[in-house]
Amino acid sequence: MANIGTVNYDASSLPIRxxxxxxxxxxWKRLSRPGTxxxxxxxxxxxxxxxxxxxxxxxxxxxxxxxxEAVSDEHDSLGHLPAPVVEAIxxxxxxxxxxxxxxxxxxxxxxxxxxxxxxxVGIVATVIAVDTFTHALxxxxxPLPFPEEGQPSRLRPLGAKSGxxxxxxxxPEDVTDTELGxxxxxxxxxxxxxxxxxxxxxxxxxxxxxxHYLPYSAVRDFGYEYRAISxxxxxxxxxxxxxxNKCFY
Numbered sequence: 001m002a003n004i005g006t007v008n009y010d011a012s013s014l015p016i017r018x019x020x021x022x023x024x025x026x027x028w029k030r031l032s033r034p035g036t037x038x039x040x041x042x043x044x045x046x047x048x049x050x051x052x053x054x055x056x057x058x059x060x061x062x063x064x065x066x067x068x069e070a071v072s073d074e075h076d077s078l079g080h081l082p083a084p085v086v087e088a089i090x091x092x093x094x095x096x097x098x099x100x101x102x103x104x105x106x107x108x109x110x111x112x113x114x115x116x117x118x119x120x121v122g123i124v125a126t127v128i129a130v131d132t133f134t135h136a137l138x139x140x141x142x143p144l145p146f147p148e149e150g151q152p153s154r155l156r157p158l159g160a161k162s163g164x165x166x167x168x169x170x171x172p173e174d175v176t177d178t179e180l181g182x183x184x185x186x187x188x189x190x191x192x193x194x195x196x197x198x199x200x201x202x203x204x205x206x207x208x209x210x211x212h213y214l215p216y217s218a219v220r221d222f223g224y225e226y227r228a229i230s231x232x233x234x235x236x237x238x239x240x241x242x243x244x245n246k247c248f249y
Contacts, residue, residue, distance in 0.1 A: 023211035032145035040147035053093040097246035122201030170196040186216040
């Protein structure tokens with residue numbers, strides 16, 4: 001099978017499902033393209049900075065501190081992005097379980113727009129998902145893609161409303177023609193709405209999620225097993241990983 005882009009698993013000693021390979025290739029392609037609020041070059045810079053957080057002295061202190069407020073050092077950044085963007089990237093990458101509404105409001109007051117923040121979350125989450133996969137296989141991370149030219153669309157959903165989360169979200173009943181596909185073949189569960197202020201990011205992330213987990217239509221189809229392990233085994237692993245990551249969803 002021919003692979004495209006910078007993503008392949010030819011070096012893996014284990015067989016990798018084709019749908020996972022294709023999903024990773026699509027994810028890397030999305031990283032390279034202009035998004036809703038960030039250009040292709042900025043999106044790749046965000047992904048690069050996210051990986052760089054592993055080398056940040058301030059982030060190492062964060063991980064061992066009793067509270068994030070105990071660390072006031074500036075992040076060791078690559079110097080290509082504004083300080084509020086770097087703060088968002090590094091904290092999401094290394095300390096996501098301790099983010100707070102007050103921290104988010106401070107980012108917004110420093111000049112970061114809510115849509116820009118949501119797109120950062122989507123980019124960082126995408127890189128974490130793919131890099132964790134390669135790490136589990138004992139492989140080096142894929143090279144990040146070269147950015148494509150073009151400007152971000154800056155299309156904000158007309159139906160976005162505040163109240164459900166820190167950021168505005170779009171309910172299924174408020175989807176307009178500009179967000180078609182946001183909830184295709186899925187429910188409007190809160191986890192599905194999390195990135196809905198930037199619909200393309202939400203659609204892209206769940207394209208990756210369904211390859212790693214299960215398609216929405218298969219989640220409660222207990223009459224058939226879609227993976228090499230059962231529904232029960234999948235949920236046991238998911239619960240354990242969530243606990244280790246201090247994810248309380």
